[in-house]
Amino acid sequence: MYIIGFALLFYASFIVLVQGQCYNNSTCECHCEVCSSGCQSCLPGWSGSPSNLCQKENTLYHFYGMNSKDSKLLDGDKNTSEENDESEPYMLVQLKNYTTIKQLYVHLELENGNTYQAYVKSRKTQREDSVRCDTYTYNGIKAEETITFKCQQPLVGNYLEIVRSLEKPVKVFEIEHYECSNGTFGEQCENICSNACSDQCDKDTGDCVCITGFWGKLCDKPCPSLCKDSNCNSKSGDCIDCYPGTYGQHCQNNCSQGCIDRCNPSTGVCTCKQGYFLANCSRACSENCSDSGCSKENGICLTCLTGNYGPLCDLKCLGECGGECNKITGKCGTCTKTKYGSFCNKTCPVTCEADVCERSTGECKVCKQGFWGDRCTKNCSINCEGGTCDKNDGECRQCKRGFWGSQCSENCSINCEICADAYKCLNCSDGWYGITCEKPCPKHCGNSRSCHKVTGNCQLCSLGYFGNTCTQNCSQYCDQTGMCNQEDGKCKNCKAGRRGEYCTEMCSVQCKNSTCFKNESCVNGCEDGWFGSKCADKCNLEITNCAKCKGIDDEVICQRCFDSVYLKGTKCYKCPQNCVSCKSNEKCFQCEDNLFHGVTCNLTCDSACINKTCDITGNCIHGCEKKKYGSNCNQDCPSECKTCRISSFCLTCEDGFDVGLCSSNRKGMTNSSACIECCNPLILILCRC
Structure with a gap:
């Protein structure tokens, strides 16, 4: 026993499992009683080829249920048996667990004329055909034999039942179910599955699904080396797909150079590049x-x-x-x-237009200018307008001015530019009309004195005239640039200050620049103080004291008020007393007659101001009197001065004092030094010395 354990440890330590209990050196886990020196016999529950270490397992060995009384049937010993004590002809065995059964080997006692059946089921009472394996009929003398019951399909259950046809107890010695260990196959499990199997191989035949790169029933053949990703059909070995550019069973052929990208991996057929043909695009x-x-x-x-x-x-x-x-x-x-x-x-003839002619005859489709005939060999008349004539008969399409006839060889009458014949003119020269253009147009016809050929009516009048024959004068008040309408004489535009169809009426004096439209509305708006389209409405009648206004959407808006009145919002308010013009009731721009000053003109000018006038700040406008000086004339001059500029300089002196400093009394003075002092050029006043 120790030897077996050691051997198992040895294998487990140095050999890697390939499939289940078998290793990649073609050996399997040992199920022999002795594994060290060759397999002489198998362990209980195992059988099969000793050379492959007993890989055939009896999966029912000791697989009875805890309460089963039929342990002798699953003990591996065919010398022990069980027999139903009753007369019922069946033997029921309860298994340890549910298991899958493909075929059963039953060692039992056979009697003549009996039919034996085996069931694999999950309920004791089941006996449907779906849970029954093969039926076996025996004819012969009484004997012990092992009968194989093969199931039509793998059956799953935890009960096994052996049934005989005659009403007598059935005697069973052993029930077995064999299965190769994972990784082996064959009748005695003597063969090892290929390493190339993707999963457990078939334990009977060894067939398996190959991993990529192998094929064959046993997956023991490598795929051709040219297969894409080494992938081939596991049965035939043909490549499943080829790398781009190759095809064939083994991808051994190159696709044609005419293929776009790749070809069919089996046939080489492909979609051709431009310029190649055949199914495989091999020809250019x-x-x-x-x-x-x-x-x-x-x-x-x-x-x-x-x-x-x-x-x-x-x-x-x-x-x-x-x-x-x-x-x-x-x-x-x-x-x-x-x-x-x-x-x-x-x-084609060189005289054909664009050198093009009829393909069958060579006749020109169109002649070049100046030629006619089938082949355009004849010259058009020199009097044909533009040198062109009909291709077939040479007639001019149109004559030059002054000629007529099919060849334009006849002269029109004098003053006739285009005529039908010698007696009928179609178009007269400027200034003439009549059947033969013998009559002169009216003298005031404009546009080179042109008139209607039949009636003589002017097509356009010279500036200042109107009427059919332009004999009537436009109104003298029509604007000179456009004057009047030719049919009725109505002015196109009026001179400044005039209006009406003939401009005989005056524009309103309230129109700016005295200009208005014919409907009396003013062109440039209204003079100050008036509003409305015709400037007929006074601003101050609509808004008291308003000097300038305008109408917007039927509403009159004041823009400026009269003097002494100021604008606030849309109304005019009176300025403060003594204020000639102001911004508001708190700010004047000018005081009345320059007799007042202050922000609201509420202060009178100083009485020392000449004429008692000052500006709005209180500064005297014309200077001071009453022996005062300063901007407001509120400072006293020296007592010697009548008038002064500053406290130290007099403009006029009291009697007995000189102009200037007025500090020297001239009475009895003989010294001229005062005059010199008085005549200081900085003072700019001449002294009387």
Whole structure:
């Protein structure tokens, strides 16, 4: 026993499992009684080939249930048996657990004329066909034999039942179910599954599903080396797919160079690049195929390069074609310019317009200017307008001015530019009218004095005239730039200050610049103090004291008030007393007669101001009197001065004092030094010395 354990440890330590209990050196876990020196006999519950270490397991060995009385049937000993004490012809065995059974080996006592059946079931009372294995009928003398009951399909259950047909107890010695250990197969489990199996192989045949890279029933053959990802059919060994550019059973062939990307891995058939044909795109189209396009089946060109024809476009077109020719016959579809004929080998007349003529006849389709006839060999008349005439008969399409006739060889009458014949003029020269243009147009016709050919009415009047014959004068008040309408004489525009259809009425004096439209509305708006489209409404009648206003959406808005009144919002309010103009009742711009000053003109000017006038700040405008000086005339001059500029300089002196400092009394003075002092140039006042 110790030897067996040691051997098992040895295998477990140095050998790696491949499938279940078998290893990659083709050995399996030992189920022999002695494993050290060859397998002489198998452990209980195991059998099979000793050379493969007893891999055939009896899965029912000691697999009875805890309460089962039939342990002798699963003890591996065919010398012990169980027999039903009652007369019922069956033997029921309860298993330890549910198990899967494919076939049973039952060692039992057989009697003549009996049919034996085996059941694998999950309930004691079950006996349906679906849980029954094969039926065995025995005819012979009484004997002990092992009978194989094969199930139609694997059955799962925890009860086994052996039933005989005759009403007598059945005697059973052993019930066995064999299964190879994982990784082995064969009748005696003598073979080891291939390492290339992706899962457990079939324990009877060894068949398995191969891992990538192997094929065959036993997965023992490697896939061809050229298979994509080493992947091949596990039965045939044919590659499942090839790398781009190869094909064949073993991907041994290269795809044609005409294939787009890759070809069918089995057949080599592919989608062709432009310019190749056949199923595998191995042939190149003719170089004369247009855009290298040809039929994939036979290589016939779909269209030819210009100038070629034939199935392979290897023939040159017949003649000078103006493009392609018939792909089959080679005849030109159209000729090049200047050529005609079936094969485009004849030259069109040089007088054909654009050098193009009828292909069959060579006749010009259109003649160049100045020629006519089938081949445009005849000259048009020199009097044809533009030198053009009818291609068929040479008649001028239109004559030059002054000529008539089919060839324009006859002269029109004098003053006639275009005529139908010698007696009827179609278009007169400027200034003439009548059947033969013998009458002069009215003298005031404008536009080079032109008039209607039949009536003589002017087409346009000279500036300042109107009427059919332009004999009436426009109104003198019409604007000179446009004057008046030719039919009724109404002015197009009026001179400044005038209005009405004939501009005979005056514009309102309240219109700015005295200009208005014919409907009396003012062109430039209203003079100050007026509003409305005709400037007929006074601002101060709508808004008291308003000097300037405008109307917006039927509402009058004051823009400026009269003097002594100020604008606040849309109304005018009176300025403070003595205020001539102001911004508000708290701010004056100018005081009345310059007699007042202060922010609201509430202060009178100083009485010492000359004329008692001052500006709004209180500064005297004309200077001081009453022996005062300063900007407000509120400071006293020296007693010697009548008037002064500053406290130390007098403008006029009291009697007996000189102008200037007024400090020297002239009475009895003989010294002239005072005059010199008085005549100081900085004082700018001359002294009387």
